[in-house]
Each structure stands twice: as C-alpha cells, then as structure tokens.
Amino acid sequence: MRGHRLRLPAIRAARLVAAAVVAIAVTGTMTAAPALASDAAPYRAQVFTRGYDTAKVVSLTFDLDWRTGTPAENAISKANLETVLRVFAANGITGAFGVTGRFAEQNPAETKAIAALGHKIINHSYSHPDFMTLTQAQRWSQLDRAEAAFRAAGVSSAGWFRSPYRSGYLNAGLNRDLALRGFYVNLDWTFDTTGYQAAGWPVVSSRIDRYTVPGAIIVMHVTTPSTDPGNLQLIIDKLKGMGYGFVSPWQAVTRGLIRAKYLAAGGSASAFGAATTAELDATTADTAVQWFQRGRIYYSPASGTHFVWGAILAKYRSMGTVTSLLRFPVTDETAGAAGGWYNHFQGGSIYCLAATGSHEVHGAIRAKWLALGAEAGFLGYPRTDETKLTGGRGSQFQHGNVYWAKGAGAHEVHGTILAKYLSLGGMSSRLGAPTSDEFSVTVGRRSNFGHGAIVWNATARTISVIYY
Structure with a gap:
C-alpha cells in the first residue's frame, strides 16, 4: 500500500x-x-x-x-x-x-x-x-x-x-x-x-x-x-x-455520413443510444460500420448509409452481417404491413413480425414473393429462411410456400393444394417441383408440377392428383 x-x-x-x-x-x-x-x-x-x-x-x-x-x-x-x-x-x-x-x-x-x-x-x-x-x-x-x-x-x-x-x-x-x-x-x-x-x-x-x-x-x-x-x-x-x-x-465519437444518419434519427435520445465502438471498416477501407447500444449504422459507396437494429439486426448478425449473402443494407428499417418491419439489403431482405420472427428472403424466391405483393400479399410474412430442398429451394410464408428449381423457376403453392402437396412429400415426392403458380380452371384451381398436377374441385370439394 x-x-x-x-x-x-x-x-x-x-x-x-x-x-x-x-x-x-x-x-x-x-x-x-x-x-x-x-x-x-x-x-x-x-x-x-x-x-x-x-x-x-x-x-x-x-x-x-x-x-x-x-x-x-x-x-x-x-x-x-x-x-x-x-x-x-x-x-x-x-x-x-x-x-x-x-x-x-x-x-x-x-x-x-x-x-x-x-x-x-x-x-x-x-x-x-x-x-x-x-x-x-x-x-x-x-x-x-x-x-x-x-x-x-x-x-x-x-x-x-x-x-x-x-x-x-x-x-x-x-x-x-x-x-x-x-x-x-x-x-x-x-x-x-x-x-x-x-x-x-x-x-x-x-x-x-x-x-x-x-x-x-x-x-x-x-x-x-x-x-x-x-x-x-x-x-x-x-x-x-x-x-x-x-x-x-x-x-x-461519430463522424461523416454515419454521424449525419445518427443525428437524423435523434442521436443519443434515439433508439440507438450511445455509440459503443469507434467507426470501423465494415469490409474494406472504403466502407464503414459503427455499433451503437441498440443498433448499427452501415455505409458503402454502393449502398449508402443505413441502419439496422432490433430483431432484424439479431437475424442479420446471425447470418454474418456484411459478409453474408445479404451484404450491405440499402434501406433503413421500414414499417411493413400488419405491424411488421423489414430491411432490404444488397442481396435480399429480412422481414420481421412478432408472430413469425425475423427471416431472410433472397434470390428468385424473393422476386416471386415481391411480385405477389410481399408481406402485404396473400402469402403474408416469411416464417422460415430459404431452405435447401430435394431438387431446389423453398421458403415458407404465413399462408403458403414459394419453391424454386433449376429450369422451373420460382412458384407459389398455397391452401388445399399445398396441404396435399406436402402430404405427398413436397419437392421430394413423385410430383417434383412446381412449374406454375396456382391458377383457375373450369372445375376450380390447379397447380402444375414437374411430373403432374394437383387439382382442387370447388364444386365437389375434392382434391385430385394427376401424374405424367
């Protein structure tokens, strides 16, 4: 002493x-x-x-x-x-x-x-x-x-x-x-x-x-x-x-475009709180990221300056953030339909809803889902990430699935037809991957697959499987 x-x-x-x-x-x-x-x-x-x-x-x-x-x-x-x-x-x-x-x-x-x-x-x-x-x-x-x-x-x-x-x-x-x-x-x-x-x-x-x-x-x-x-x-x-x-x-301890984004959000009084790091290189010297108590702000010349936080950040982190297939964010977190949220990234999107959690969507499956109205469409929010399946890929949504296979592209399957398709084994079944979205026919609704079709008869309330 x-x-x-x-x-x-x-x-x-x-x-x-x-x-x-x-x-x-x-x-x-x-x-x-x-x-x-x-x-x-x-x-x-x-x-x-x-x-x-x-x-x-x-x-x-x-x-x-x-x-x-x-x-x-x-x-x-x-x-x-x-x-x-x-x-x-x-x-x-x-x-x-x-x-x-x-x-x-x-x-x-x-x-x-x-x-x-x-x-x-x-x-x-x-x-x-x-x-x-x-x-x-x-x-x-x-x-x-x-x-x-x-x-x-x-x-x-x-x-x-x-x-x-x-x-x-x-x-x-x-x-x-x-x-x-x-x-x-x-x-x-x-x-x-x-x-x-x-x-x-x-x-x-x-x-x-x-x-x-x-x-x-x-x-x-x-x-x-x-x-x-x-x-x-x-x-x-x-x-x-x-x-x-x-x-x-x-x-x-902030500077440049990241400081501008931070201050625009409300600075220390915002949801971000205090910076917990200095400005860091995100991937290379011309990119940047700074960590805050409850979020991160990213910059790259190609994507601009955007923030990610909360449950979407947790998902992004679990995937590897900028080193993942998503790469840099191209939007801030944005309000979605039905009380949900999303961020778009260079390589895909993350959508979050309390009932489904946070999940990524990318590639051809994302393109199909967006064309159908994304989370505001009939499929709703994703409830899984994209998953590798027999012969292709798939993502599950609240009210249906979107599948992708080489040569067939990405197509949705939902409702009674989806239930029947899953009961047969989905993409690993004899039917293979879907080759069409569900569409109207004289008797009701139909989805085509690589080796057949599933038809729902609206009058008889029956479902039938056709193989070829």
Whole structure:
C-alpha cells in the first residue's frame, strides 16, 4: 500500500506532461492486431485523445470520484456537481462524466441525475486504482463492479472507459483487456485544466490557450479542492471567445455520413443510444460500420448509409452481417404491413413480425414473393429462411410456400393444394417441383408440377392428383 501511495504523485505529474501531447490524433500508436472477420468486435478499445471533429469544437468532460469524507467536504463536492450541471444547462452543453463505481454506490441519485440530463456516463473504474498495477482479472473486476453500481443507479456506461490517472491509456495490453470485457471506447482527453490541483484562473486560462485544438476533449474535476466548477463559466466564455463551439461526447465519437444518419434519427435520445465502438471498416477501407447500444449504422459507396437494429439486426448478425449473402443494407428499417418491419439489403431482405420472427428472403424466391405483393400479399410474412430442398429451394410464408428449381423457376403453392402437396412429400415426392403458380380452371384451381398436377374441385370439394 505504501508503494502504491508513493506512485500517485508521479502519476499525476505525468498527466501534465502527457497533456501537452495534443498532436496525438484519435488513436494512439499500437502494435497491429490480428486480422479479424469484417464487422467483428474490435480487437482493442479505441483511444480517443480527441474527437473526430476537425472544425473548431471541443467536448467538455469531468471526472467524478470521492470517498466518504467529512460532512463539510462532501457538501462542497456535491455543491460543485450542482454547479457544473447548472452551468452546462444554462449554456446548452452536453458533457461527459467519468464516474467511479464507489461514487455511484454512495450517490445513486446524483449519478442518475447526470444521465437524466443527457450527459454521458463513463466507467472510471470502481475505486480509482492505477490499472497498470492490476492483473487482467483485477481490471475486469473493477469494470464489472462499477457497471453493477451504475445499473443499481439506473445508468450505463455503454462500454466507455477512462483510465484513472491516465495510467496506461495507450497500452496495447490494457486496451485489449478492455475490449475483451466489451469496452470498445477509451475516452481519454487532450488536456487537463489542472483545476484538481486548485489551479487559479490564470493557469487554467493559459492551458486553454496552449492546448485547445479542433476536436479537443477537455478534462476537469468536480471534487474539492478543484477550481473547475467555479471556473466553468469562465472556461466556456473563453472558448467561445476563441471561436470554439461545443459538441457532445456522444457526437465526438461519430463522424461523416454515419454521424449525419445518427443525428437524423435523434442521436443519443434515439433508439440507438450511445455509440459503443469507434467507426470501423465494415469490409474494406472504403466502407464503414459503427455499433451503437441498440443498433448499427452501415455505409458503402454502393449502398449508402443505413441502419439496422432490433430483431432484424439479431437475424442479420446471425447470418454474418456484411459478409453474408445479404451484404450491405440499402434501406433503413421500414414499417411493413400488419405491424411488421423489414430491411432490404444488397442481396435480399429480412422481414420481421412478432408472430413469425425475423427471416431472410433472397434470390428468385424473393422476386416471386415481391411480385405477389410481399408481406402485404396473400402469402403474408416469411416464417422460415430459404431452405435447401430435394431438387431446389423453398421458403415458407404465413399462408403458403414459394419453391424454386433449376429450369422451373420460382412458384407459389398455397391452401388445399399445398396441404396435399406436402402430404405427398413436397419437392421430394413423385410430383417434383412446381412449374406454375396456382391458377383457375373450369372445375376450380390447379397447380402444375414437374411430373403432374394437383387439382382442387370447388364444386365437389375434392382434391385430385394427376401424374405424367
């Protein structure tokens, strides 16, 4: 314990040196990760020392941890938090708070209030140790205990982390351990105001002049003796005077067309929630995907920018997303008939209805089904994926099936004729694959097959099979 305490002043001093390295881009230099399948979970957490923005905007963040102190110390720290939240609200600024688990345990109402006001919660560990002194298991325990405290307070970090003391924030092993626990965003910072050292305004002002750059992430502190809460309005006014605006941390980790799609959907207030990864290559360098709490947004030059989420995303993921036969989405999720939903993709579609679940349709079977009115037609929604059958392929729908065979094409079979066809063995029967849709004849209805036909007599209410 003595050794640990002796390290802390050195670590804090190192922060001041590291803070001057504002030329670091979005990611730090790390050794190459092993090649992974496209649209796979990141191998390491992405380190953001700055947001993606190249315009004159900054993100304001605070770190928040205090142990039970004297009543007077706790009262000052809580008043500081109230000040920060009030100043943010007065200026229309959404910030981020690196919160420790022990703070959330001791102050669940305050933790929940931060998130309720729209600010981003970051996992700042449970008890604020130096992560470079911990084993993998100890790191995971710190992350898990903090998340448990967040859940009890009704909030989540959504897989965002900030390293206590900034220790090891660029360390490849640490960022690998984070990713293995589902933490893919390591929100670092460009510079610290040093308010936590009780720095006066001249010092803070000088640091803003020296280190502010487009996309900067500025870290401040709440707990006494920090001067940041009292200086916050001055800090905001100074940045505005320098021509800077403010971008929320939710937005700082998005960019380009994916950011535009995210914001158009409502940003962090939308069904997507927070980004849980940086922007990733989806298949190749000219494609992109970004994961969010409840969805993903994809981009490719050929398909544009579209989102997939919910049950349709679950199905898409089970198939391999962009590496599957479906490839990239070409529509957003869209309302279908009878309360269902669908996404179209380059190689097919996924349709979802509560009664049938989510299923893919593609190729000639999809073309036939679409020609018959898709989910709004008499066949209704798919209730299976396309399946390999004897001599061809088939998909089942709510009110009938569509079959495909080489040379015969795709055809629907439904109702009484379908029931008889299935009782005989379907495509594996002597009849073989259908060669026509069901059509009207003098006595009723008929479907032709490769080696015969099934006729339904409407007057006699009988079904007959013809072989040839």
